[in-house]
Amino acid sequence: MFLDRIVHTKKSEVEALASRFSLSAYEREISGMEPCRGFVGAVTERRRREVGLIAEVKKASPSKGLIRPDFHPVDLARTYEQAGADCISVLTDREYFQGAPEFLTAIREAASVPLLRKDFLVDYRQVYEARVIGADAVLLIAAILDRARLKELHEIAEALGMDVLVEVHDERELDGVLDAGIAKLIGINNRNLHTFETSLETTERLMRMVPAGTPVISESSISSPADVAYVRAAGAAGVLVGEHFMRQPEPGEAVEQLLGPVSVR
Numbered sequence: 001m002f003l004d005r006i007v008h009t010k011k012s013e014v015e016a017l018a019s020r021f022s023l024s025a026y027e028r029e030i031s032g033m034e035p036c037r038g039f040v041g042a043v044t045e046r047r048r049r050e051v052g053l054i055a056e057v058k059k060a061s062p063s064k065g066l067i068r069p070d071f072h073p074v075d076l077a078r079t080y081e082q083a084g085a086d087c088i089s090v091l092t093d094r095e096y097f098q099g100a101p102e103f104l105t106a107i108r109e110a111a112s113v114p115l116l117r118k119d120f121l122v123d124y125r126q127v128y129e130a131r132v133i134g135a136d137a138v139l140l141i142a143a144i145l146d147r148a149r150l151k152e153l154h155e156i157a158e159a160l161g162m163d164v165l166v167e168v169h170d171e172r173e174l175d176g177v178l179d180a181g182i183a184k185l186i187g188i189n190n191r192n193l194h195t196f197e198t199s200l201e202t203t204e205r206l207m208r209m210v211p212a213g214t215p216v217i218s219e220s221s222i223s224s225p226a227d228v229a230y231v232r233a234a235g236a237a238g239v240l241v242g243e244h245f246m247r248q249p250e251p252g253e254a255v256e257q258l259l260g261p262v263s264v265r
């Protein structure tokens with residue numbers, strides 16, 4: 001199964017990271033870095049449209065294979081920013097998504113919106129690494145983390161100044177995240193990471209369990225203004241869109257076609 005395979009890959013990546021990881025060296029490096037750009041604020045209070053946008057830089061995926069052969073991460077990020085994306089999500093997984101941590105670092109120099117490290121984090125060292133490579137926020141996926149680990153990684157991310165997008169796909173995961181008290185920004189993934197099936201109804205269904213005032217990002221398989229309107233009506237504060245933009249010759253135009261012009265400058 002895909003998720004088991006990927007967690008297996010991540011464990012071996014963590015072993016390699018552990019062999020060069022020094023807590024004091026990472027802490028020293030982080031203490032000399034600029035503070036994080038607030039990710040949650042950018043996609044909620046400071047968002048530039050009625051609906052917040054996290055635009056994703058994604059070359060390939062395990063479900064779709066190669067999505068964008070002519071892939072220039074820094075240009076894409078600039079284009080997204082100019083088109084009024086509130087935040088940018090950068091896939092840093094090499095093996096399954098053809099991403100790279102270096103993409104995120106390069107984008108950090110070229111764009112000023114907050115960046116999400118999109119990867120499968122299973123260990124605290126990867127959270128330190130996220131901060132060092134230039135992330136303002138990390139994704140934590142409830143499907144691969146037990147509650148204690150979710151809390152641990154969440155706490156470390158915040159201690160390092162980052163925000164967290166906590167991703168859920170079903171009622172049980174959402175329940176656990178709410179219970180753990182780490183639901184500051186919830187991502188409802190419309191894609192089941194076990195079967196790759198997608199349904200926007202996932203957002204609609206789970207949204208009903210989310211306490212009022214907790215912002216929700218609807219993630220995956222959003223490709224038309226009608227999709228955006230649907231998840232908006234269900235109560236989502238924002239959307240996370242990758243593949244749809246990556247398939248268009250002009251991703252910046254695609255942003256405006258999907259979401260309209262920016263309403264707040």
Ligand SMILES: O=P(O)(O)OC[C@@H](O)[C@@H](O)c1c[nH]c2ccccc12
Pocket residue numbers: 056058118119120141167189219220221222240241242243244
């Ligand atoms: O490309 P899409 O269908 O617009 O989806 C983007 C994003 O939601 C998706 O890449 C994603 C959501 N959760 C993840 C977890 C890991 C890797 C990738 C993802």
